[in-house]
Amino acid sequence: MRTQRSELSEADFQAVSKLAYDEAGLVLPASKKAFVYSRLQKRLRHLKLGTFEDYCALLRQNDPDGEAERINLISALTTNVTQFFREAHHFELFGKEVLPGMVEAARKGDPVRIWSAGCSAGQEPFTIAAYCLKHAPQLATADFRVLASDIDPNVLHHGLAGVYPEDSLPDDRSDYFSDLIEATENPKDFRFKENVKKLIAFRKLNLLRDWPFSGRFDAIFCRNVAIYFDLPTQQGLFEKFGKQLKPKGWLFVGHSERVNLDTNKAFRSAGLTSYQRTE
Incomplete structure (x- = not known):
């Protein structure tokens, strides 16, 4: 198993950005690359994947595993911060x-x-x-x-x-x-x-x-x-x-x-x- 620290290539970043937009309308400009790297590096560790290329391949899978990870992708890239009586x-x-x-x-x-x-x-x-x-x-x-x-x-x-x-x-x-x-x-x-x-x-x-x-x-x-x-x-x-x-x-x-x-x-x-x- 590959254990080296994975880099997020421009091609992988663009693939993630396109999928996030197509799936949920999320807009990820180039300035968000470090943010995307930080959020998705946790997913790679959880899934025991060695590279972002491997992760993008999983996202593209047309099966239950791919569908489940696309949901996790959107969850990872959005901030679920809320509270009772927010904006009262x-x-x-x-x-x-x-x-x-x-x-x-x-x-x-x-x-x-x-x-x-x-x-x-x-x-x-x-x-x-x-x-x-x-x-x-x-x-x-x-x-x-x-x-x-x-x-x-x-x-x-x-x-x-x-x-x-x-x-x-x-x-x-x-x-x-x-x-x-x-x-x-x-x-x-x-x-x-x-x-x-x-x-x-x-x-x-x-x-x-x-x-x-x-x-x-x-x-x-x-x-x-x-x-x-x-x-x-x-x-x-x-x-x-x-x-x-x-x-x-x-x-x-x-x-x-x-x-x-x-x-x-x-x-x-x-x-x-x-x-x-x-x-």
């Missing part, structure tokens, strides 16, 4: 502008749906559910669901389990979670109760592929996901989101992401990185 200004606007309409729709018996697109380990969809149950507890018995999707199955299992460290809860928002969580065997962790978990559907989904649903959403949270895409891909995704929202539905994006309102007439700016469908 979105929830202030959500509570003021979005939640009242959701409550009225639920009162009429209509389905109420929110999509956490790029949900990572699940803190965002659980925050959405906790916020809704705190301010509109009647939604617990309504036709209310949160879709939580991510391309990476390696992080989705955290959301499915609903177990997180105690110190991950923000101190100033503890009242949102106190009735929704329970202790685990590990005193440093907590678990969301089943009545909360049943409101959230975790699904593996590539945002750049066809979406296997036709229902529309009251609001979509897609924050700090589009930053990995080039501008045409970003704006194309935002256009698709517009078509997936109910009339006057809402889209919340990350702090460095923007919908181009000059070309996308489906939205109006409604606050910091917050957009509402114009019809």
Whole structure:
């Protein structure tokens, strides 16, 4: 077995970059070569591969091993950093502008749906559910669901389990979670109760592929996901989101992401990185 330290050749870097773009829309300019090397060197060690050439050959395999490693590649090249109540200004606007309409729709018996697109380990969809149950507890018995999707199955299992460290809860928002969580065997962790978990559907989904649903959403949270895409891909995704929202539905994006309102007439700016469908 070859054990020498492998170098990432320009050809191998270009092969990885193309595959990452084709698979998930990830853009890896030349300035990211050192980052790619650092992230993927760990994969080579884990797989006991001697060279990046060997690794690229594995990625190209049209079999379960190749497919599994392409998933691991995307996971390695993205940063799954998230937290409860991240970018809290979105929830202030959500509570003021979005939640009242959701409550009225639920009162009429209509389905109420929110999509956490790029949900990572699940803190965002659980925050959405906790916020809704705190301010509109009647939604617990309504036709209310949160879709939580991510391309990476390696992080989705955290959301499915609903177990997180105690110190991950923000101190100033503890009242949102106190009735929704329970202790685990590990005193440093907590678990969301089943009545909360049943409101959230975790699904593996590539945002750049066809979406296997036709229902529309009251609001979509897609924050700090589009930053990995080039501008045409970003704006194309935002256009698709517009078509997936109910009339006057809402889209919340990350702090460095923007919908181009000059070309996308489906939205109006409604606050910091917050957009509402114009019809």
